[in-house]
Amino acid sequence: MLKSALAIFTTLLFTVSGISPVQAQTASTNTKKTSSKKAPVKKAVVAKRPVTHxxxxxxxxxxxxxxxxxxxxxxxxxxxxxxxxxAAPSMPVVPPVMTAGDLAGLNLTQDPLALKSNVALVIDQANSQVLFEKNSTVALPIASVTKLMTSLVVVEARMNMEEVLTVTDDDVDREKHSSSRLRVGAQLSRDDMLHIALMSSENRAASALGRNYPGGLSSFVAAMNAKARSLGMMDTHYVDSTGLSSQNVASARDLAKLVVAAYQYPIIRQYSTDSKYQVEPSGHALQYNSSNRLTSSKDWDIGLQKTGFINEAGHCLVMMTRIDGRPIVMVFLDSKGRLSHVGDATRMRKWLTEDGQQNLTRVKMVRADQG
Structure with a gap:
């Protein structure tokens, strides 16, 4: 009786839910079968890394x-x-800087010493004999060789060398943007300004020297050009006291005359050939070194010198030196390479010795035989 009542209740329940007793039994059977089977265990697959070339x-x-x-x-x-x-950005190709001498085609001139300078002139000062010459009459930018004329004008003006000069904003290089160890407001005597301008090619010192000339910088530049004309330097022209402008031009022939004139003053000889000098602008000590390494060489006897460089001029060097007891004037302009003008001077000195002349004679004889 209990089983009959349970069967009636079950029938009513499936009737209400919309599922027939047969469907319920079938679902129950399938559920048992499914639950009795074990779920397959999935094996972990480790993917191999692709090999890429x-x-x-x-x-x-x-x-x-x-x-x-x-x-x-x-x-x-x-x-x-x-x-x-x-692609990675490529570095821009920087074209080589063409100097005024290159633009004039002077770099095509050959010489027996294979000098790096487009212009060279060597003179025996004792008898004015030209010993070596290469494009010596061409006027080119001379860079800081200008300061040799600056010193000559300052010395001949006989101004007070102990007068204190102040570096101002007008002395800052706004053309080439060159650096300087003299800050605006620094103070030095005219004597010290001349010393470091000649020895170390200090641009602000040279600018202050010209600016503190009677009448100012324009009068100073006029005096520079007047002095050049009085020395017979007809291919020379100055526009400033530093040489930063490429409009300061001269020929090697003219610069040889300037070297001889400046050599007459002991102060220019000493200041240009010192290898080191210390100044104290506004009480702060600064050690300056020569711009020409040959001044500290025991192999050289240099009585006067001046170097120079701007892009338009290349590397320049003028000197009064003694070789085998002879006073020799050397001028090298538009040289390629940071120390190339020094190398040219060394080659020239060797060539001027007896061994050098003998070697040159042998080279000429060989070439004549081959010709």
Missing amino acids: SRVTKASLDNREKLVRKVTVVKGKRRVAYQRVS
Whole structure:
């Protein structure tokens, strides 16, 4: 009786839920079967990393992208693919700086010593004999060799050398933007300004010397040009007291005359050939060194010298020296390389010795035989 009542209740329940007793029994049976089976255990699959070989095959036409060939090996199968990638920006090619001498074609001039200077002149001061000459009449920018005329004008003006001069904003180089160890407001005597301008080519010192001339810088430049004319330097022209302007020009012939004139003053000889000098602008000690390493060499006997460099002029050097007891004037302009003018002076000195002359004679004889 209890089983009959339970059967009636079950029938009513399935009737209300919309499921027939047969469907319920079938679902129950399937559920038992499913639950009795164990779920398969999935094995973890470790994917192998693909082996990739890449190389650049060619660049695109605009040079901003490159086509890269990639070879990938996955599960033993080799796959090839091509991909465009951005190329690393290339460094801009900086063209070589052309000096005024190069633009004039002076670099095409050959000489027996293969000098790096486009212009050279060597004179025996004892008898004014020209020993070596190369493009010596061409007027070129002379850079800080200008300061040799600056010193000559200052010395001949006989101004108070102990007068204290102040570096101002007007002395700051706004043309080449060159650096200086003398800050605006620094104070030095005229004597110290002249010393470091000659020895170390201090631009602000040279500017202060010209600016503190009676009448100012314009009067000083006029005095420089007047002095050049009085020395017979007809290919020479100055526009400032520093040489930073490429409009300061002269020929090697003219500069040889300037060297001889400046050599007459002991103060110019001493200051230009000192290898070291210390100044104290506004009480702060500064050690300056010569711009010409030959002044500290025991192999050289230099009585006067001045170097110079700007891009338009190349490296320049003028000297009064003694070689085998002879007073020799050397002028080198528009030399290529930081120490090339010094190297040219060394080659020239060797050539002027007896051994050098003998070697040159032998070279000429060989060339004559080959010709």
